[in-house]
Amino acid sequence: MTREYDVAVLGGGLMGAAIGYGMARLGRRTTILDEGDLAFRASRGNFSLVWVQSKGMGMPAYSAWTRRSAAAWPEFAAALKQESAVDCALDQPGGFTLLLSEAEMERRAAFLARLHAQPGFETYPYEMWDRARVRQVFPGIGPDVVGASYCPLDGHLNALRAFRASHLAFAIRGGDYFPDHPVETMEALPGGGFRIATSKGAFTAAKVVLAAGTGNARLGPMLGLAAPVRPQRGQALVTEKASPFLTHPVVTLRQTDEGGIMMGDSQEEAGFDTSLGLGVLAVMARRAARMFPEIGRLNVVRTWSALRVMTKDGFPIYQQSEAAPGAFLCNCHSGVTLAAAHALLLAPMIDAGALDEALLGAFTTRRFDVPAAA
Known part of the structure; x- marks a missing residue:
C-alpha cells in the first residue's frame, strides 16, 4: 500500500519537526519520515541557545533571518505549550560573551563593529560592558573576567522539551510520524508530486522537504539538489x-x-x-x-x-529544486535558534510553492558556484 500526503518531510530532528508542525497547522496532510534514534541527531545534543550575537559575518542575510526567528520564538513557544502542554522554558533576557583579557575585549569589540558595518546589515542593539557593569548582573564572576559583550535579543530554552513539544503538536494537528523509515529512493512523478520508497513501504507527496541533516548529502541528488554538508x-x-x-x-x-x-x-x-x-x-x-x-x-x-x-561556509541552505519543483532542501546548524522561523515563516513559503527571495535568496547553493579564482 502506498500512503498519500500533501507534504513529506524527510528527517525527524527539530528542523523536520518544526517544519512538519508548520505544515500541519496550515491544514496540510503531512508525514515525517525518519531514520529513528540511530540517526546522527543534533537535536538531542545541542546547546539550546536562541542566539543573535555574532551571526552574519560574511552574509548579512543570516543575521536578519536569525533575528526574525528569535523574535518569533515567544509565539512559537506559546503555540507549542497550548497544543502539547509542554513548556519549552523559553527565556530571552539577553545574552553575554564574557571576555578574559583586554586583548579579548579589543578583538570582540572590533569584530562586532565589522559585523555591523557590512553593507546591507540590519543593525541590532549590543553593548560592550566593563567588569564593573558585568558584576552588577553576575556578582560571582572570577578575577579574570575583564568585561563582556551584551545583546538584549539573546536567550535560551530547554531544547529537548522543544523537540518533544514539536512532535506532540505535529501529531495533535494530524501529522503522521514514521520512525525507522529510512528513505531508499525518491523520484519526481510525471504528473507532479513525488514517490518515496522507504525500507518499510512507499509514500507519495505533492511536496517533499529534505530536512535530514547530513543525510541530505545522499538524498538531495535524487531530486536534483546538491547538499554540500558535513x-x-x-x-x-x-x-x-x-x-x-x-x-x-x-x-x-x-x-x-x-x-x-x-x-x-x-x-x-x-x-x-x-x-x-x-x-x-x-x-x-x-x-x-x-x-x-x-x-x-x-x-x-x-x-x-x-x-x-x-x-561549506557555515550558513544555511534553503532551495527549491529546479529539476523537480516542489522539492525543497533545508540545512542549517542553528536548529534551535531557527526553529521558530522554520515553523512560522518557512513552512508557509513551502506551502505557497516559492521561497521569499528577499529573506532567503542568499541561501541557495548557487553561492558555492563562484570560481575559486574569483
Whole structure:
C-alpha cells in the first residue's frame, strides 16, 4: 500500500519537526519520515541557545533571518505549550560573551563593529560592558573576567522539551510520524508530486522537504539538489543542579531551567566520530571556572557529543529544486535558534510553492558556484 500526503518531510530532528508542525497547522496532510534514534541527531545534543550575537559575518542575510526567528520564538513557544502542554522554558533576557583579557575585549569589540558595518546589515542593539557593569548582573564572576559583550535579543530554552513539544503538536494537528523509515529512493512523478520508497513501504507527496541533516548529502541528488554538508563534532558537559546564579545565558555556558550548568564550546572536524575527549572537555570546564569560580566546585554529571550539520561556509541552505519543483532542501546548524522561523515563516513559503527571495535568496547553493579564482 502506498500512503498519500500533501507534504513529506524527510528527517525527524527539530528542523523536520518544526517544519512538519508548520505544515500541519496550515491544514496540510503531512508525514515525517525518519531514520529513528540511530540517526546522527543534533537535536538531542545541542546547546539550546536562541542566539543573535555574532551571526552574519560574511552574509548579512543570516543575521536578519536569525533575528526574525528569535523574535518569533515567544509565539512559537506559546503555540507549542497550548497544543502539547509542554513548556519549552523559553527565556530571552539577553545574552553575554564574557571576555578574559583586554586583548579579548579589543578583538570582540572590533569584530562586532565589522559585523555591523557590512553593507546591507540590519543593525541590532549590543553593548560592550566593563567588569564593573558585568558584576552588577553576575556578582560571582572570577578575577579574570575583564568585561563582556551584551545583546538584549539573546536567550535560551530547554531544547529537548522543544523537540518533544514539536512532535506532540505535529501529531495533535494530524501529522503522521514514521520512525525507522529510512528513505531508499525518491523520484519526481510525471504528473507532479513525488514517490518515496522507504525500507518499510512507499509514500507519495505533492511536496517533499529534505530536512535530514547530513543525510541530505545522499538524498538531495535524487531530486536534483546538491547538499554540500558535513558533520562537525561538538562536545558538552553539564554539572549537578545548583542554586540559581546565572540569570542570563553566556555563549559558552548557561544554567538550565533544571539547575545544572551546561558548558560547550568545541568545534571539531572529526567526521562522524561522536567519541569524547577529556582534553577538550577539560579546556571548556577550566575556562568556565575562570568565568565563575562557583562552577569549579560543582560535580560534572554527564558529558556527550553531537554532530552539527555544517555547510561549506557555515550558513544555511534553503532551495527549491529546479529539476523537480516542489522539492525543497533545508540545512542549517542553528536548529534551535531557527526553529521558530522554520515553523512560522518557512513552512508557509513551502506551502505557497516559492521561497521569499528577499529573506532567503542568499541561501541557495548557487553561492558555492563562484570560481575559486574569483
